[in-house]
Amino acid sequence: MTETDTKIEPNLVLNSVKATQINYRNAVAANIQNERAAIIKDMTISAKIYRKGESDVLYESTQKSLRMAPNTNFNFGVGLDNKPFKPGTYLFKGVAKAGDKKWVLNKEFTIKGDEAKDFNKKAVELDVDYTWIYILCGAIVIVILVGIILFLMYRLKRKSKGE
Structure with a gap:
């Protein structure tokens, strides 16, 4: 209508x-x-x-x-x-x-x-996007590896001085 x-x-x-x-x-x-x-x-x-x-x-x-x-x-x-x-x-x-x-x-x-x-x-x-987490984890792993290497070098150096 x-x-x-x-x-x-x-x-x-x-x-x-x-x-x-x-x-x-x-x-x-x-x-x-x-x-x-x-x-x-x-x-x-x-x-x-x-x-x-x-x-x-x-x-x-x-x-x-x-x-x-x-x-x-x-x-x-x-x-x-x-x-x-x-x-x-x-x-x-x-x-x-x-x-x-x-x-x-x-x-x-x-x-x-x-x-x-x-x-x-x-x-x-x-x-x-989890990119920042991957970068952070990678940086932590690198810091740990560098720390282990430095510790082993220090021990080796100390051991060689002791002999």
Whole structure:
């Protein structure tokens, strides 16, 4: 039932972008809203995440064949590919297309240190860099070996003086 023959065009807006987890995996969620009383069919959304002030794409995601009901919103997730969150300011750049319509959805967001730490603790299958532990263990082994060699040299020298 309609009150007018005027066709209502859908309009998408980006409400918020924030760090979150989807099935205990780190992700960025962009809340996208269809603020008009119009159905959107066969929509494609592409999104890229950048560190503020940089041009390298950190993470990206594309979803096709989406539908969206009138006056609704949903969280579009961009997975971090099992990478940990790093605190900082980021930029979400998204493009939604449906038919001849195109919406540019950009928003800056910040991930705080304690927030990143909490999510990283809870995340499963997280790729963690243990390089510093390997370097520390290697340095300890080298110090122990040098200590043993110096001790043996000292003993040998002392023994040779005693004879």
